[in-house]
Amino acid sequence: xxxxxxxxxxxxxxxxxxxxxxxxxxxxxxxxxxxxxxxxxxxxxxxxxxxxxxxxxxxxxxxxxxxxxxxxxxxxxxxxxxxxxxxxxxxxxxxxxxxxxxxxxxxxxxxxxxxxxxxxxxxxxxxxxxxxxxxxxxxxxxxxxxxxxxxxxxxxxxxxxxxxxxxxxxxxxxxxxxxxxxxxxxxxxxxxxxxxxxxxxxxxxxxxxxxxxxxxxxx
Numbered sequence: 001x002x003x004x005x006x007x008x009x010x011x012x013x014x015x016x017x018x019x020x021x022x023x024x025x026x027x028x029x030x031x032x033x034x035x036x037x038x039x040x041x042x043x044x045x046x047x048x049x050x051x052x053x054x055x056x057x058x059x060x061x062x063x064x065x066x067x068x069x070x071x072x073x074x075x076x077x078x079x080x081x082x083x084x085x086x087x088x089x090x091x092x093x094x095x096x097x098x099x100x101x102x103x104x105x106x107x108x109x110x111x112x113x114x115x116x117x118x119x120x121x122x123x124x125x126x127x128x129x130x131x132x133x134x135x136x137x138x139x140x141x142x143x144x145x146x147x148x149x150x151x152x153x154x155x156x157x158x159x160x161x162x163x164x165x166x167x168x169x170x171x172x173x174x175x176x177x178x179x180x181x182x183x184x185x186x187x188x189x190x191x192x193x194x195x196x197x198x199x200x201x202x203x204x205x206x207x208x209x210x211x212x213x214x215x216x217x218x219x
Contacts, residue, residue, distance in 0.1 A: 001085040005051040005093075006030040011040055015047035015097040017105065017128065017211055020090055024110030024134070026061035028052055032109060038200045042208065049093050054082060064115045065138075070168055076139030079118040086119060101125035102219035105207055109133045109195060110164060113155070117172070120151050121181070125219055127151040129210035131203050133195050134164050136172035143179050152213075153183040154206040156199050158191030 006029045009015070019039075021032035029050030036048040053062035064086075065078035094101055104127040108116030113135025120130040126149035133156050137143065153176055157169040166187055173185035186202055 001054055003051040003054060003085065003089045004029075005049050005089075006033045007050075008033060008036050008040070008048040010047045010097075011044040014045065015099060016045040017043070017047070017103050018094055018097050018099055019043075019046055019048045019105045019107055019207070020093065021048065021050035022064065022086075022106065022108040022112030022115045023050065023053065023062070024112050025063050025067050026057045026059055027109075028061055032107070032112070035107065035195070035200060035203075038197070039204050039207075042204060046211075047097050051086075051089055054085065063111065065111050070164065073139075075114065076142065079114060079138055082115070083119060083122070086115065087123070090119070100219075102128060102214060105129040105131065105210065107131045107133075107203070107207075108135060110135050110193065114138050117153070117176075120153075121147050121149060121179075123149045123151075125149065128214040129154070129207055131206055132156070133199060133203070134158065134161055134193050136164070136168040137175055140172070140175045143175060147179055147181075150179070150181045152206075152210050153181055154186065154203070155183070156186045156188065156195075156202055158194060158199075159187050159189050160191060161193045163193040 029052045033050045053064040106116040106120045113132030130153045176183040
């Protein structure tokens with residue numbers, strides 16, 4: 001399975017980090033590349049890549065997993081099924097930039113957050129960071145048995161999110177913390193199922209601090 005993707009090279013000309021964006025249902029990778037418009041000036045040594053999900057949706061765009069109700073166990077099964085080609089894609093993108101696997105950050109929105117968490121916690125080498133907007137864990141009961149890496153995680157979520165209610169994020173933070181993952185949940189007042197300028201500022205600060213920590217302390 002080959003995933004098409006939008007790419008943006010490091011502004012400095014030499015990438016030291018790779019951010020992989022994972023989009024939400026019915027979207028495209030290029031839609032999340034707009035995050036890089038905000039971030040690139042403070043992340044000159046970061047390359048960005050945003051793949052399209054492997055399945056087209058009936059109303060346009062792509063998906064990683066099925067459009068199912070929160071808590072549906074099939075969400076976990078979907079994530080397991082699609083994980084291998086996405087891991088392969090990430091590994092190929094790291095190789096393209098000549099980067100070690102520890103130089104990775106995963107950033108997701110909605111079901112892209114589901115995938116970022118599922119993938120990031122099961123990588124052979126822990127990513128430098130996993131940042132998720134408007135989404136949470138699936139298969140929480142399987143995590144303790146399956147976790148292979150513990151990257152720092154930040155979950156940002158609108159308090160007015162009706163599509164993915166805030167309690168799902170809070171539950172995810174609890175499970176991750178219990179699994180030994182350094183995890184922060186950030187509820188944003190007045191925000192729905194979306195990412196605004198404040199959410200992008202908080203996300204940028206988290207990524208930059210995670211990169212600095214990894215630079216100093218290693219994987």
